[in-house]
Amino acid sequence: MKKTIEVDVAIMGSGVAGMGAAYKLAEKGVTNVAIFEKYPAQGGAVSNCPMGLCTTPDTVEAQTKAFEVLSRFANYSCNMGALSKLIKYSSEFPRIFFDELKIGIDGVVKRPPEDYGNQRGYTMGHANGLDVGDIYFITGRGQGHAMALALLRLRLKLEKQGFKFYFRTPIKKIIREPNGGKVTGAIAYDQEGNEIEIKCKALIVASGGMTGNLQLMKDLGVVNTKFEECYTDGGQVLIHFNDSCQDGDGQLAVWEIGGKKTGIVISADPEVPNPWVRIGPNTPWLAANQTKIITEQPYLRVDELGRRFINEEMSSNHSAISTSIVRNNPNMACYMIFDEDTAKHMAVDGVEDGYVYFIFQGAKIDDVRGQMDEMIAKGNKHVCHFDTIHEVCEYMGIDEKGLKKTIAKYNHAKEIGYDEDFKTNPKYIRPVREESGHIYCYRILAGAYDTMGGLAIDENANILDVNNYPIEGLYGGGDMVVGSIFGEPPHNAGGNVYGSMPTGMLAGDSAAAYVKGEA
Amino acid sequence: MRVEIADYCIRCGICIDLYPDIFIRNWETHNIDVAYDEIPEKDKERVKQAAADCAVAAMIIKE
Numbered sequence: 001m002k003k004t005i006e007v008d009v010a011i012m013g014s015g016v017a018g019m020g021a022a023y024k025l026a027e028k029g030v031t032n033v034a035i036f037e038k039y040p041a042q043g044g045a046v047s048n049c050p051m052g053l054c055t056t057p058d059t060v061e062a063q064t065k066a067f068e069v070l071s072r073f074a075n076y077s078c079n080m081g082a083l084s085k086l087i088k089y090s091s092e093f094p095r096i097f098f099d100e101l102k103i104g105i106d107g108v109v110k111r112p113p114e115d116y117g118n119q120r121g122y123t124m125g126h127a128n129g130l131d132v133g134d135i136y137f138i139t140g141r142g143q144g145h146a147m148a149l150a151l152l153r154l155r156l157k158l159e160k161q162g163f164k165f166y167f168r169t170p171i172k173k174i175i176r177e178p179n180g181g182k183v184t185g186a187i188a189y190d191q192e193g194n195e196i197e198i199k200c201k202a203l204i205v206a207s208g209g210m211t212g213n214l215q216l217m218k219d220l221g222v223v224n225t226k227f228e229e230c231y232t233d234g235g236q237v238l239i240h241f242n243d244s245c246q247d248g249d250g251q252l253a254v255w256e257i258g259g260k261k262t263g264i265v266i267s268a269d270p271e272v273p274n275p276w277v278r279i280g281p282n283t284p285w286l287a288a289n290q291t292k293i294i295t296e297q298p299y300l301r302v303d304e305l306g307r308r309f310i311n312e313e314m315s316s317n318h319s320a321i322s323t324s325i326v327r328n329n330p331n332m333a334c335y336m337i338f339d340e341d342t343a344k345h346m347a348v349d350g351v352e353d354g355y356v357y358f359i360f361q362g363a364k365i366d367d368v369r370g371q372m373d374e375m376i377a378k379g380n381k382h383v384c385h386f387d388t389i390h391e392v393c394e395y396m397g398i399d400e401k402g403l404k405k406t407i408a409k410y411n412h413a414k415e416i417g418y419d420e421d422f423k424t425n426p427k428y429i430r431p432v433r434e435e436s437g438h439i440y441c442y443r444i445l446a447g448a449y450d451t452m453g454g455l456a457i458d459e460n461a462n463i464l465d466v467n468n469y470p471i472e473g474l475y476g477g478g479d480m481v482v483g484s485i486f487g488e489p490p491h492n493a494g495g496n497v498y499g500s501m502p503t504g505m506l507a508g509d510s511a512a513a514y515v516k517g518e519a
Numbered sequence: 520m521r522v523e524i525a526d527y528c529i530r531c532g533i534c535i536d537l538y539p540d541i542f543i544r545n546w547e548t549h550n551i552d553v554a555y556d557e558i559p560e561k562d563k564e565r566v567k568q569a570a571a572d573c574a575v576a577a578m579i580i581k582e
Contacts, residue, residue, distance in 0.1 A: 040549045041526075041527055141575065141576060142571050143537075143574075144531070144533055144572065144573060144574020144575065155527075243530065243546060
């Protein structure tokens with residue numbers, strides 16, 4: 001016999017967005033709530049975010065500046081109503097995570113609002129919102145992920161209030177009344193494949209992206225590369241947990257009942273594919289050794305035709321690099337190239353500006369060649385070092401003629417102190433010369449925590465239909481909707497704690513008002 | 520010594536990263552499997568360390 005579950009609100013997904021929605025429902029006194037999760041545990045993609053969160057303080061100055069910076073990021077074509085609210089919701093993080101969920105703080109970087117939008121790396125619109133607020137480095141348990149611990153504590157708290165969690169129970173279909181009517185429920189399947197009918201007054205879709213579903217990403221043009229074996233589930237350049245269950249179920253279900261289909265991109269984290277070689281247990285998203293730090297340095301990078309494609313000062317701006325790689329370069333790839341002199345410069349002088357990649361302040365890069373050799377010995381085909389540019393090109397599949405032409409012009413830009421083509425500050429230009437003794441090369445692909453986009457919401461997180469009318473009773477939060485807030489999503493437009501949890505909170509608040517007849 | 524993985528384990532794989540010879544990702548069940556029913560003497564300290572490092576205290580040791 002078919003099982004039926006009747007609740008006021010059903011939530012699809014228990015990542016940071018779904019849990020943010022649940023938090024707000026509880027706060028508003030709506031506790032007849034069921035959360036359906038495909039994975040065996042709560043947490044979603046963001047559970048592998050061990051290090052920090054960003055919060056925009058609730059002051060007029062901070063809120064206004066963050067709004068201005070993020071609106072400008074989208075050329076003022078964003079969903080400003082939703083954007084304004086998610087910035088405000090972020091101000092609640094310290095109370096939620098530190099006061100209520102008792103997560104420890106390792107350190108805080110307080111940033112004055114006038115500095116928002118001014119960092120070389122991680123500029124506007126970064127997924128973590130690192131550029132538009134205060135950054136808290138947070139403490140997990142053991143070598144674990146603090147956000148995972150926070151979300152487990154939140155789950156236990158919600159369960160005490162009557163919330164029901166159904167794990168390994170994915171929602172696959174949404175039930176909507178005919179003729180553009182309201183949403184009245186959903187269909188889920190338990191571990192044995194038995195159908196469960198969910199009857200609810202409101203449904204919140206927060207099932208994340210689709211990085212666990214390579215075929216769907218290929219079908220939708222999200223992944224288009226000859227290196228598609230690197231886009232495996234949590235393996236190489238997709239850096240959430242392995243076996244993520246982020247399969248696009250929510251997007252597919254909403255599209256099926258008439259939801260608007262928006263652009264989808266992979267979120268941004270340029271990565272050297274480095275399967276199963278990690279820097280440490282609590283940072284599964286980073287390759288072993290200092291590869292990540294090296295590839296964030298503002299040195300020459302080209303596509304496989306040997307062409308430059310970006311001002312290299314953007315090397316640690318994940319959004320800029322990823323968007324350029326995907327939109328301009330063949331195979332979602334670029335190649336970072338430097339010579340022995342630059343390797344020595346990184347070892348002796350350290351990273352540029354004493355700062356790169358917010359958790360590696362002032363690092364010196366020791367033994368680039370040894371680090372590469374370690375990766376190569378473990379089977380990595382995406383890094384190499386040779387005596388000549390010819391050998392590098394042959395190994396990596398880069399057009400040698402194109403690269404040599406580029407290098408000649410790039411080196412000349414250093415000599416004359418002006419980069420005519422990309423306006424890279426000459427202080428960051430490091431000539432590439434075979435005479436230095438050696439040439440190094442990394443293949444960098446557009447990696448990701450997740451995909452962004454697919455669904456559109458209004459200013460209340462109500463999911464929109466193909467004609468931009470809100471679908472009554474249907475709300476959305478998280479990676480699947482944050483991208484659309486910024487229009488056709490640039491890579492990295494939202495997501496993670498700063499974007500996903502606030503949209504979930506907005507969805508929870510709006511659903512609570514709806515079921516209580518206050519909307 | 521025996522070790523059980525609680526159902527609230529988030530499957531992050533920290534234990535696998537630390538000690539891949541003891542903890543194994545089961546791609547079929549989405550669970551983390553333990554290589555032994557009874558933890559050998561030589562591995563007891565490593566298992567205790569893995570439990571201490573677990574993100575959500577999901578590793579339950581039974582002496």
